[in-house]
Structure formats: structure tokens, C-alpha cells
Amino acid sequence: MIELYTWGTSNGRKISIMLEECGTPYNVHPIDITKDEQFAAAFKAINPNSKIPAIVDSQGPGGKPYTVFESGAILLYLGDKTGKFLPKETAARYDVIQWLMFQMGGVGPIFGQVHHFLRAAKEQVPYGIKRYGDECRRLYGVMNERLAGRDFFCGEVSVADFAILPWVFRHDWQQVDLAAYPNVKTWFERMLARPGVGRGMKVLL
Numbered sequence: 001m002i003e004l005y006t007w008g009t010s011n012g013r014k015i016s017i018m019l020e021e022c023g024t025p026y027n028v029h030p031i032d033i034t035k036d037e038q039f040a041a042a043f044k045a046i047n048p049n050s051k052i053p054a055i056v057d058s059q060g061p062g063g064k065p066y067t068v069f070e071s072g073a074i075l076l077y078l079g080d081k082t083g084k085f086l087p088k089e090t091a092a093r094y095d096v097i098q099w100l101m102f103q104m105g106g107v108g109p110i111f112g113q114v115h116h117f118l119r120a121a122k123e124q125v126p127y128g129i130k131r132y133g134d135e136c137r138r139l140y141g142v143m144n145e146r147l148a149g150r151d152f153f154c155g156e157v158s159v160a161d162f163a164i165l166p167w168v169f170r171h172d173w174q175q176v177d178l179a180a181y182p183n184v185k186t187w188f189e190r191m192l193a194r195p196g197v198g199r200g201m202k203v204l205l
């Protein structure tokens, strides 16, 4: 059984989507980050970085419990464990890993800053809004080019799509009109039509 420590955010939803798509049984443990529960000692023992998501696999390597934090690492772990949504062949595998890292190093941090400066900042900071807004729109452009003539980021649907989807789901928070990125829009609609994605997106709603 997988124990999922999460909250209803884009990073958390990557993992509930993956678990639903794999059909892997899991228990949800809410960590309310609006109440600073991520800093509790019990959770810090699972993720020393005090952020959701994290998992504990009761049947980890060697049949022993194993803990994983960082959503990209969790997706790779679950892909290897289940044999789903992460190719085994080297080139196809690294195609997926590259686009997963594009999400982890680019989309997540930059879109997160856009959300902060547009929705949470206590003061208007035009410099931050422009810097992160420009980079956010540039990243949408990269995704739009990648998805030209492709149904998914890399061949078949993969953990890369599951990582990117919950961030594109917040395009209204980023003040991005998907009509300007038609390949992203079509991909987004294709992803949302998947029942597993729909169930994963509803966890802790």
C-alpha cells in the first residue's frame, strides 16, 4: 500500500493522478500547508524539506517500507515500481525524464512565482510580475512547439504529462489564455478527458 502525504495543490496532484492512472491502491494523509502542518516533526521525518507531496511505500525495495519525497522522484519511483508511464528503453526513458525535469526545474518554480506575485503578494511588484510572467509565457511557447504533431510530450502518455498537467490546469491563475497556445490547449483537453486524471485532480478538493 502507498501512503500519500499531500494537499490539494499542483505538486500534490501529480502524484494522485499517477496513482489513479496506475490503479495502485493508496491512502491519502492530508498535510494542511495553510496551517503549517508540513513543519510538524512527524511529517519532517518523512520529508526533511517539509513540503508535500511525499509517499511511504509499505512494500518498498526488499519488502521494507520506503519513503520518497520530491514529486519528480516519486513519479520515477512509481513508474519503475508499476512498470507504467515510464519507458524502459534508454532513449524513450530519457525523453520522458527530460520533460519531467523541464517541469521540475522550469514550469513548477516559475509558475509558482507567477501564482505568488499575481495572487498572494501583499504588495504589487511589477518587476516580479513581468519577470516571471514573461518566462511563464515563454515556457508555454516551448510546450506549444513540443506538442505540434504530438498527442503527448513523449510518445505515449507518461509521467511527464502527469507532472505538467496540474500546472497548466491553473492557466487562469497565470492569466494565460490557452487559445494562444493551441497545441497545449488540445493536449490539456485530451489529458482532462482521461478518467484517472479526473479522479487524481479531485483528491482533497
Ligand SMILES: N[C@@H](CCC(=O)N[C@@H](CS)C(=O)NCC(=O)O)C(=O)O
Binding pocket: 009, 010, 011, 012, 033, 038, 050, 051, 052, 053, 069, 070, 071, 072, 108
Ligand atoms: N520540488 C518540490 C516542491 C514541493 C512544494 O513546493 N510543495 C508545496 C505545495 S505545492 C509546499 O509543500 N509548500 C509548503 C511550504 O513551502 O511551506 C516537489 O516537486 O515535490
